[in-house]
Amino acid sequence: MAEANGDIMAPGDLPSDSSLTTKELQQNWREVKRNDRPVRLLFVIPSSRIVEHALSKYVVYQVVVMRSGSFDSRRVSVERRYSDFLSFHHKLLQEFGEELEEVVLPRKLLTGNFSPDNIQERRLALQDYLAKLFAARCVRYSHHLAAFFTEQEQRRGHSLIRAGQFRAAVEQLQTVLEIQEKLLPWQKPTLVVTTLSALAVCHRDLDEPEQAFGSAHRALPPVRRYGLKHHRAALLELLVDVGYQLGRPVAQLQEELSGLRDAERGEAYCRSLKELVIHEFL
Structure with a gap:
């Protein structure tokens, strides 16, 4: 594969007397196109399960979210019911x-909701629906897209924080x-501020100052850029306190x-970061 100063060369950039074979040229051009491919989100619904409670029974679908365009080893997923898709679609x-x-949106079934064939058909239809939506x-x-994929877990995580279950909250968040x-x-970029703030609070209460400092430090740039004054003061307070503990400048x-x-x-300094986090998603 021909390179110039370590960079991959497209076929049009190669000299006319290049000794590269046709196979090498094709391989090089495929690499160029792969590097230029835009990043997209891919949604895969690989499985589903039936949930039964005393007074209810429903199907939940596992939705895996991946990024294309580069190798994505983090196959993160959430579970959603058909009613969640329906509410999302209406919004x-x-x-x-x-x-x-x-x-x-795939139509609502009046009968046969728990038939294996119907569940399989709906699983594939919902996967196709998400792909068309993202197009x-x-x-x-x-903001509805982010809310669909994260709000349930965010609410659960903040409820765990209010209950003092910080390790379980970290897993959700x-x-x-x-x-x-x-x-x-x-x-x-402000999308991650609330989550990073909550993680900083959890790690601090779990006596994990390095992780607390790292989460708060990541949240600070978008807070500064977009003028989130209350979060800025609270994040700075935590960073200063934990930074002293870690011996950071x-x-x-x-x-x-x-x-x-x-x-x-004093107005922007009225609440600590933990107070701000606790009052989120009430």
Whole structure:
């Protein structure tokens, strides 16, 4: 494979007297096209299961979210019922009705909901539905898309925090964060702020200062950029406190926090990060 200064060369860039074989040229061009391939989200529904409670019975579908265009080893997944898809679809139609005229949600079954053949048919139909939805630009950039894939787990994670079950909350929130990171090419960077803040709180209460500092530090740039004042002050406070504990240089963070307190006259400093997190998703 021909290279120039370590870079892969496209066939059109090769000199006319190149000694590369046709096979090598084709292989090189495939590599160029693979590198230029845009990143997309892929949705796979590989399985389903029937859930039975005392007064209810329903099917849940495992939805795997992956990114294409590069090797994605993180096959993160969530479980959703047909009613979740139905609610999601109605919200999208209310906002983007005309743009989604050709995207049809698989119909609701009146009978035979638990037939293996019907479950299999619906599983494939829902997978196709998600692919068609994502092809619509308005959906890719809609906050409804992120909410569909993460809100249930976020609410569960924050409930666990309020119950003091921080390790279980971390497991829930880590799934949320991984999905949100896959969505970030199409969503605002602030999407991850709430999740990273909650993870920072959990790690701090679990006496894991390195992880707490890392989560809060990752959340700070989008908070600064988009002017989330309450989160900014709370994150800075945690970073300063945990930074001192870890022996990190925190003078600039302390100066930023002091300046924020003075500028806002205490208003942006009224709640700690834990207080902000606890009041999310109430």
